Amino acid sequence: MRLFVTGATGYIGGSVAVRLVAAGHTVRGLVRDPAKSDLLRAHGIQPVPGSLDDEDVLAREASAADGVVNAADADHLPSLQAMLRAIEGSGKPLVHTSGSSVIGDDARGNRPSGAIFDEDTPFVVAPAKQARHALNGRVLAAAALGVRAVVVCPTLIYGAGKGLNPRSIQIPFLVEQARAHGAVRVVGLGLNRWSTVHIDDLTALYLLALEKAPAGAFYFAENGEASFTEIGQAIATRLGMGPVESVAAEEAAAAWGPGRAYYTFGSNSRVRARRARRELAWTPRHGSVLDWIRDEMPL
Numbered sequence: 001m002r003l004f005v006t007g008a009t010g011y012i013g014g015s016v017a018v019r020l021v022a023a024g025h026t027v028r029g030l031v032r033d034p035a036k037s038d039l040l041r042a043h044g045i046q047p048v049p050g051s052l053d054d055e056d057v058l059a060r061e062a063s064a065a066d067g068v069v070n071a072a073d074a075d076h077l078p079s080l081q082a083m084l085r086a087i088e089g090s091g092k093p094l095v096h097t098s099g100s101s102v103i104g105d106d107a108r109g110n111r112p113s114g115a116i117f118d119e120d121t122p123f124v125v126a127p128a129k130q131a132r133h134a135l136n137g138r139v140l141a142a143a144a145l146g147v148r149a150v151v152v153c154p155t156l157i158y159g160a161g162k163g164l165n166p167r168s169i170q171i172p173f174l175v176e177q178a179r180a181h182g183a184v185r186v187v188g189l190g191l192n193r194w195s196t197v198h199i200d201d202l203t204a205l206y207l208l209a210l211e212k213a214p215a216g217a218f219y220f221a222e223n224g225e226a227s228f229t230e231i232g233q234a235i236a237t238r239l240g241m242g243p244v245e246s247v248a249a250e251e252a253a254a255a256w257g258p259g260r261a262y263y264t265f266g267s268n269s270r271v272r273a274r275r276a277r278r279e280l281a282w283t284p285r286h287g288s289v290l291d292w293i294r295d296e297m298p299l
Contacts, residue, residue, distance in 0.1 A: 001025050001066040001067055001210070002026045002028070002050070002064070002065050002066045002067075003020055003025050003026065003027050003028070003063075003065055003066065003067050003068070003069065003210070003297065004027075004029075004030075004061040004062055004064075004065040004068050004069070005017045005020070005027055005028070005029045005045075005068075005069045005071060006029075006030045006052065006058070006068075006069070006070050006073075006079070007030070007069075007071035007072035007073070008027075008029025008030055008031060008040060008045055008047075008071075008163070009029070009031055009032075009033070009039075009040065009164045009165065010071065010072065010117070010160075010163070010164075010165050011075065011157070011161045011163070011164070011165045011166070011167060011168055011169070011199070012071045012097055012116060012154070012157070012162050012199075012202070013069065013071030013072060013097075013161045013163070014029075014043075014162070014165055014179050015030070015161045015163050015164020015199050015200075015202070015203050016069055016071060016202075016203050017029050017040075017043070017045050017069075017088050017163060018044075018045075018099045018162040018163050018203075019162065019203035019204070019206070019207060020044050020069075020206075020207065020210075020289065021043065021045060021075075023067075023207055026046070027044070027045045027047040028045070028046045028047075028048050028061060028065065029047060029048060029056075030048050030050055030051070030052075030061070030072065030229060031048065031049060031050075031167045032049075032050070032051045032058075034049065035178045036164060037049070039164050039166070043163060043164070045104070048061055052073060052076050052078075052079035052080075053071055053079070053181070054186075055078065055079065055082035056082075058079055058082045058083050058086070059083065059085065059086035062082075062083040062085075062086040062087050062092075062094070063086040063087060067092055067093040067094070067095075067210050068083055068087070068092070068093070068094040068095070069094075069095045069097075069206060069210070070083065070094065070095065070096045070097060071097040074096075074097055074098050074099050074132060074135075075131060075132055075135060076123040077135055077138070080096065080135065080138070080139065081138075084138075084139070084142045084147055084149070085143075086148055087147055088116055088142070088145045088147060089145065089146035089147075090146060090147065091146055091147070091148055092147065092148060093147075093148040093149075093150060093209070093210050093213070094142070094147055094148070094149050094150070095150045095151075095197075095206060095209050095210060095213075096136070096139045096149070096150070096151050096152070097151075097152055097154070098135075098136050098151050098152065098153040098154075099132070099153060099154060100145045100153050100154065100155045100156075100194075100195065100220065100222075100269045101118050101129065101263045101264065101267060101269055102123070102125060102129045102132050102136070102153065103115075103123050103125065103129075103269060103271065104126065104242075104262075104263045104267030104268065104269050105124075105126065105267050105268050106126065106266075106267065107188070107191075107192045107266060107267055107268050108187060108188045108192075108248075108261075108262065108266045109186060109188025109189055109190050109191065109192050109228060109246075109249060109265070109266045110188040110189050110191060110192075111188035111189075111191055111192065111268075112191050112192060112193050112268060113192070113193070113268035113270060114225065115268070115270065116270045116271065116272060117270070117271045117272070118220065118271060118272040118273075118274045118275070118276075119218050119219065119220060119273075119274060119275040120274075122161055122284050124147035128259075128262075128263070128264075136151050136153075136218070139151050139189070140216050140218060143215035143216035144216075146190060147215065148213070148214070148215045149215055149216060150209050150213045150215075150216075150217045150218075150219070151217070151218045152196065152202075152205060152209060152219050152221055153218065153219065153220050153221065154197055154202055154221045155194060155195035155196055155197050155220070155221060155222045155225075155269060155271060155272075156170050156171075156194040156195065156196045156197070156269070156289070157169070157170075157196075157197055157198075157199055157202060157288070158171055158196060158197075158198060158199070158289045158292055158293070159198045159199035159200060159269035159292060160199070160298060161199055162199070162200075162203070165234070166298075168199070169264065170194075170264060170265065171231065171235070171289075171293065171297070173260070173264075173265075174186075174231070174232065174235055174265075175235060175239070175297075178235060178236070178239055178241060179239070181245075182185070182241070183236070183238045183241055183242060183243070183244070183245045184191050184239070184241060184244045184245065185232075185244070185245045185246075185252075186228045186229060186230040186231075186232045186244055186245070186246060186247065186249045186265065187228065187246075187247060187248075187249050187252045187261055187265045187266040188246060188248065188249055188266060189229065189246055190227060190228040190229035190231075190232055190244065190246065191227055191228075191229060192228055192266060192267060192268045193225050193226065193228075193268055193269075193270055194225060194226065194228070194242050194267075194268070194269045194270070195220075195222035195224070195225040195228045195269060195270055195271045195272070195287075196222065196223070196224050196225055196226060196289040197222050197223055197273075197284065198223070198284065198285075198286030198289075198292070199238070200285070200286065201221070201223060201282075201284035201285060201286055202221050204207045204217065204282065204284070205221050205276055205282050205284075208276075208280040208281075208282055209280065209288065210219060212280060213279070213280060214279075217275070218275070218281070219273060219276040219280075220271040220272065220273040220274075220275070220276070221273055221276065222271050222272065222273045223273070223284035223286060223287050224287045224288055224289060225270060226290055227290050228265060229244060230290055231289065231290070231293065232244035234289075234290045234293035234294050235293055235297075237293075237294055238293055238294055238297055238299070239299075246290060249262060249266050251254055252265065252266070261292070287294070
């Protein structure tokens with residue numbers, strides 16, 4: 001297939017694009033920074049100059065492609081609408097990238113949650129995440145307009161990316177904070193739990209979704225879970241540091257920003273990817289983020 005990927009210079013989009021090239025697809029990737037065009041070409045990806053604000057470029061590329069992967073911004077509605085309009089009635093796949101903080105709670109790191117969601121569980125969505133939830137709904141509604149629209153909702157992603165950006169969001173940030181402060185720091189008591197997924201397993205899910213997901217499908221991506229205390233302890237072991245330190249959510253919000261403090265690191269986000277396993281025969285191979293941190297995480 002000829003595929004168009006937004007976020008092609010990022011962690012998820014770049015890794016997906018490289019996986020698609022390896023599978024024999026022709027991939028064109030949106031690139032905002034001209035200096036990165038040659039780097040994309042080195043990975044076998046044809047650069048498309050532009051940004052998410054260039055709706056004409058997005059519409060043109062989506063229309064010319066056999067399928068689209070939207071991995072640049074989970075919350076950017078105008079760009080998504082431009083691409084969906086361009087492929088209405090075509091039956092082409094558009095795989096949109098969301099994130100499991102959409103069902104994140106307000107634990108502030110101090111408690112685990114017994115709530116575990118799968119694709120058929122009614123979601124509990126906090127006010128701050130209602131816009132993302134609504135955007136996911138817009139994607140899925142495009143199935144009625146002749147688009148094979150799919151949402152992939154990753155959990156905490158780990159592993160070295162295969163594209164231009166090898167770094168995920170959550171674990172590298174905790175490592176940076178640890179090096180800056182001399183200790184690993186977690187929000188509250190770090191008892192909150194997140195489901196996890198390895199980047200290689202995630203890119204395998206995108207490939208399957210493009211090939212055979214039905215219109216209107218929503219897939220969580222997970223294989224295992226851990227608390228942030230466990231993650232912090234594994235990082236401390238890997239870095240040769242002492243005990244994990246607790247930071248109040250309010251203090252973390254002042255230093256890291258509210259989004260990071262209350263959702264990225266302070267919430268519970270526990271899900272099970274039952275539909276991907278059942279419907280696409282997705283078989284993730286990496287099950288322990290803690291083993292990866294202790295044994296494989298780049299230093």
